[in-house]
Amino acid sequence: MTETLLEIRGLTVEFDVPAGRLPAVAGVDLSLRRGEILALVGESGSGKSALSMSLVGLNRGPHAHIGGEVLFGGHDLVAAGEKELRSVRGKDIAVVFQDALAALNPTQRVGDQVAEMIRTHRKIPKKQARERAAGLLGEVGIGNPAQAARAYPHQLSGGMRQRVMIAIGLANDPAVLIADEPTTALDVTIQSQVLRLLKRLQADHGTAIVLITHDLGVVAEVADRVAVMYAGRIVESGTRDEVLFHPQHPYTMGLLNSVPRVDGPAVARLPAIAGSPLTGVARPPGCAFAPRCAFAHAACGDAIPPLMQRYGGSAHLDRCVLDRSRDALEVTA
């Protein structure tokens, strides 16, 4: 379980925007282990999608500047050429997007799209690829796979399309599946089916999954480990239980408190975080969360605190310099 599959070191992603250079990812170190579900949590603009897309070079372009290393099987994917990336993408590392309707080809039957992904990386006859495609559609929980394979994307419901996306992702039995908000567009009853599917893939195929989400309930449901992002940096990481139930960083605490929960009593006021997330090109010299932090003091503005073990367990890291030794920030779960 502890074998590292994907190692991210000092990853930076910057985009040229009219106002200057936007530091979408401002230095991330993170590792993904074989067979685990790692949730990447954050709000809009936190850099979680930019981070995941740069793992397989999907946001390269004239206005993107990507630095650092993404090590996979002895290769650095940041430095890799397009050809090498293409041989990894879809085969070893697959991506499932939030908006399946936009990601699927509207003019091609979904079965053919799955089969095409198989044949991109393996030279097998078309017929055999089609059969395997129908098998995959069945595996992701599509009731009548032979019939669904002949459908065009617009003929399928949102939940079905998302399953097709996952089937395409699984086409070559990848070691890593990057799922970017895979259930955000779905209704809860369908979301619960798709989450169960992801758990099953992890159990049956040993697929490691990077799950990008803003939904902490989803994280609680499926994740093994969690990394919380704010303004392009990881501010806290650890196991699901550590981060969700013994949070160390005030931002994580604030997020958890902001969630209107269906369990437990209704409260008159939600303990919201004041202010809005940083979205512009300018970043403060110190902790990026300090301007919104209820506990911030002068020292928070001096320098960016390193991500390290402080008051949590040995692998529970946070980026907060506040003294928490006397449970000064303890929130009641």
Add this chain to the structure above:
Amino acid sequence: MKPTPLIELEKLRVEFGGSAGRRVRAVRDVDLTIYEGETLGLVGESGCGKSTLGRATVRVTEPTGGRIRYRGADITTMRGTLFRSTRADLQMVFQDPFGSLNPRRKIADIVAEPLLRARGFSASAAREVVDDLLDQVGLGREAGGRRPHEFSGGQRQRIGIARALAPSPRFVVADEPVSALDVSIQAQVINLLSDLIRDRGLTMLFISHDLGVVKHIADRIAVMYLGEIIEIAARDDFFAGPAHPYGEALLSSVPTLSFSPSRERIELSGELPDPADPPPGCTFHTRCRYVVDKCRTEAPLLRTVADGRQVRCHLPLIPLKGSE
């Protein structure tokens, strides 16, 4: 004290589409009473008709059948000046804080518009109300001179709320007002809405797919499925245990932030049926785990199972009133 009905819907129906065969009945003969001062949470999944019902209640979408009564007066076909002043009492807050504000206009003008048009305010009188409102929704009056693109999603939703409240409405339909917002901002806007409901004595129909959000703002819950209301209950009763199998499945599907996710998940099989061709009998029978023969042929009525609790099911999950 007996609650006073503010809005009464009687067999309200909304149909879309032209060609006879593909006529979608988005709202199917809904009877619903919303009482003065309450917030009624309307929940259901995409395509269930909850937004259409909300829009039809204030005639943003015209109903194709049935009646709407506002404070006892039938407003279903009301026209002209009379309707314009009535409409000012009935406002909407929309989900999309980007699409619903005119990008060319200043915030103060956007917020003042319903006051000038429907309430006959002078520009200077309107200005005073607008300044107060911008303060109340937490933007500050200086925001009035700026334009929508200068604001974030959460701020734009505050603008939308200020605009809806400008003519001092008695009834507001809020259609997924916080769904497009990030968690930390969502909590701020939910708190703002709670404050405004309390301070202004608003009556609200709060539409959302998010049961967590609804739990924190609504007094009563109504659940829709395929154009019909299938359950109405007081908030705490509903969250303690829905009486309709669909409500039960819906609630159990919400991922929770609990330490041990041991709570039973009821996985609904299949998908929402085609609203243009709903199943016979109980429209939920195709996905219901308690289904019996009767459900396939006989459509259940919305019946009272307990005080203030109604359910459209042959086999409700709590006993019928008086049958114990």
